[in-house]
């Protein structure tokens with residue numbers, strides 16, 4: 001997670017030069033990269049997800065507040081207030097332009113204040129990411145999350161195949177093949193030759209090195225890039241590339257660094273194998289079907305995946321003392337329906353491939369005020 005080139009010694013040297021703001025921007029590049037995925041997060045969530053692990057951050061929440069104040073003073077972060085007196089921190093223009101990697105990663109809209117619905121969504125999403133993180137999981141949308149999801153599904157399906165016989169076994173084997181060949185679950189990789197050090201073309205499993213003939217191994221690419229013009233996917237920032245739409249043409253659009261998966265994954269390697277939980281926080285900028293149709297839950301007969309759901313419906317209100325919803329909006333009901341036993345006819349029957357679980361049920365976007373003032377009574 002942390003930039004390996006920034007050793008404590010170089011960090012000290014930079015501080016001595018008095019370039020504190022530049023140092024801050026540089027030291028917290030990983031924070032901005034994380035915010036390129038999350039857009040914004042509360043101080044508590046940033047503490048769990050980032051500062052608690054930063055070597056300069058220290059373990060205390062107070063230290064996190066000091067860092068946030070310094071980043072705000074350096075005009076790298078800006079606090080945006082959402083309802084319920086909560087606040088989220090988001091990147092400023094200065095943070096967005098602080099490094100080439102952040103610029104390649106974040107989109108232009110990141111420099112502006114967010115509409116309230118999006119700010120609330122960002123708060124909810126970062127807060128719910130922090131929960132599994134506190135329990136020893138890693139959370140994100142990167143290469144490791146893609147690999148964890150793939151391993152979870154394939155390992156569990158393999159175990160199931162081994163237990164079955166006859167036509168049931170053949171059906172389970174078919175599901176295993178479907179999961180294995182799913183392009184959205186296939187990491188970017190290159191064949192790497194240990195003997196001469198050369199790399200093969202992207203996503204081609206070579207049986208022998210093209211240069212020396214030795215047997216190569218496959219290495220998953222750490223970064224994923226996508227061209228906004230032609231849709232070409234790569235593991236490097238190829239400034240001039242063959243157009244993915246028309247192979248005779250060159251495309252000169254700058255590639256953007258993107259997430260590896262389109263869904264949020266919490267995972268850890270447990271004693272009994274890979275543990276994976278999907279986190280679905282309703283993004284008000286997209287429809288429910290758009291968000292659910294990219295989840296790795298749409299192969300009939302696949303292993304069941306635990307899912308944590310969170311609504312951002314502005315008409316839903318949770319009573320944290322009674323532990324129940326006192327109002328549920330239409331969008332909230334649509335989300336619940338998709339995972340219910342009866343399902344939503346327009347969508348895949350997710351109750352067959354997902355098990356809805358919950359963490360911190362009291363952690364919801366809109367809460368009923370718990371202590372009404374006497375004057376209001």
Ligand SMILES: [Zn+2]
Pocket residue numbers: 193194195196197198209210211212213214
């Ligand atoms: Zn070789």
Ligand SMILES: [Zn+2]
Pocket residue numbers: 227228229230231232241242243244251252253
């Ligand atoms: Zn292109």
